[in-house]
Amino acid sequence: MVKSQTRFPAWGVFLVLAFLSAGCSTTYYAAMEKLGKEKRHLLADNVEDVKDSQTKAKEEFIDALTRIQELYAFDGGELETVYNRIKSSYDDCSSRADQIESRIARAKSVAKDLFTEWADEIQEIQIRDMNAAIAEADQFIKHF
Numbered sequence: 057m058v059k060s061q062t063r064f065p066a067w068g069v070f071l072v073l074a075f076l077s078a079g080c081s082t083t084y085y086a087a088m089e090k091l092g093k094e095k096r097h098l099l100a101d102n103v104e105d106v107k108d109s110q111t112k113a114k115e116e117f118i119d120a121l122t123r124i125q126e127l128y129a130f131d132g133g134e135l136e137t138v139y140n141r142i143k144s145s146y147d148d149c150s151s152r153a154d155q156i157e158s159r160i161a162r163a164k165s166v167a168k169d170l171f172t173e174w175a176d177e178i179q180e181i182q183i184r185d186m187n188a189a190i191a192e193a194d195q196f197i198k199h200f
Contacts, residue, residue, distance in 0.1 A: 100164075107157065114150070 085095055093101075 103160070110153070 085098075088094075088098060
């Protein structure tokens with residue numbers, strides 16, 4: 057009796073890999089850190105990707121409306137008035153989103169500076185504590 061070879065379907069391999077990688081975010085982060093990408097870099101990349109996606113979606117929406125107007129030789133009317141009001145609201149929201157992105161960038165900058173300052177302070181405290189311990193040890197040795 058010859059056993060037939062069964063192959064694991066390609067989608068099964070993909071499913072297993074996706075499951076394993078989704079459940080092991082720490083492994084993913086560790087691997088990315090070895091490649092020089094820390095969590096904050098990954099976050100910044102993700103934020104940039106979202107921004108790019110929003111920009112592309114906006115352009116596609118505008119292009120689609122222009123194509124519809126050209127296709128139907130649409131020259132305005134009530135629909136265009138409604139569109140212009142919606143577009144104005146969209147532009148206002150887009151402007152607010154840009155302000156938010158700017159504020160996020162400033163917050164990241166401040167956070168970076170703050171963490172740098174804290175790291176320096178921690179270093180100073182450790183050196184001060186180490187020097188105090190050395191002085192204490194010197195006093196102890198001199199006493200004997």
